[in-house]
Amino acid sequence: ETGVTQSPTHLIKTRGQQVTLRCSSQSGHNTVSWYQQALGQGPQFIFQYYREEENGRGNFPPRFSGLQFPNYSSELNVNALELDDSALYLCASSTRQAPIDSPLHFGNGTRLTVT
């Protein structure tokens, strides 16, 4: 069983730039969620994708956007980067559209640093 993989593992960007983070779901999972984990904090929900459509969004501005592809892989795009966007970005896959009791399976994350 292939787990959730994220790329790149680390990234350094300058304020105002744009970034794309990538995620491959665990085999058999059709739902992808993205979380932002700031230093010393718990993960915060950004949004979720199911069948290539956004299916729920947290309290993040529109410059955070995403895509899901037919093979269930996903991208997180962040435009106009700000210093506060520096964080660990976690991708999590699951087996249901609304994973009521289906736990999230996390990748190891992408560490984004904005300077």
Add this chain to the structure above:
Amino acid sequence: AQSVTQLGSHVSVSEGALVLLRCNYSSSVPPYLFWYVQYPNQGLQLLLKYTTGATLVKGINGFEAEFKKSETSFHLTKPSAHMSDAAEYFCAVSNPNTGNQFYFGTGTSLTVIP
């Protein structure tokens, strides 16, 4: 609204001692509760979950947690700490209304002293 409070951002125990990590939740409907562990530079790994049924839930690595509705708590315990238990632990809540969104606490860093 849903939320999770983890009391104690840092907990230290001696090897072989009881581990107790506290989690209290707020949920307008019956919650689904989860504990995750995070090792340095890694993602989160599920330890255990409570959805319905038996309120005492057993997870991996000897951890267990008990859902207490009257106390709105879901504390994580392990009878005997091992050095490999040193990590960050997160409690999370969801429910049928939040569906796709998990709410995480701010985490508790566990240190195990040899």
